[in-house]
Amino acid sequence: LARHLGYTYIDSGAMYRAVALYVLQEGLVKDGKLMKDALLDRLDDIHIRFAHDP
Template identity: 45%
Template sequence: MSKLTIAIDGHSSTGKSTLAKELAACLGYIYVDSGAMYRAVALEALRHGWVSKELGIQEENIINALENLKITFSVNSQGQSITMLNNENVEDAIRT
């Protein structure tokens, strides 16, 4: 059986993430937090100095890096989603 991709859209603070996490758990899917993807890219840009007050945003460097970034999601033993950036768990770094 082929798996479906399910997208849930709506206004902020309406329970989209809660619904998505529960639905993913029921279906045996991995919940993908799109916001975590954006934050992981931002973290990579900050680490490389591509975003700074002095230089602004170096868009070309960020765009060029996207092809080589590896962002994956997994679930830990407590059922929580884990965001990995180039095989590094970056959950704490992107949530603070």
């Protein structure tokens, strides 16, 4: 649909999973809860790259 309409398709589910992986790798979960302030402080450090897979 995105291609048909001339838009770039963004896989928001993949983006969500990438951030979740970052959170886990960086230890931003304490007692089963997201350390939201720590994540917000690091948002500029998260680099997600998507590549087209034909």
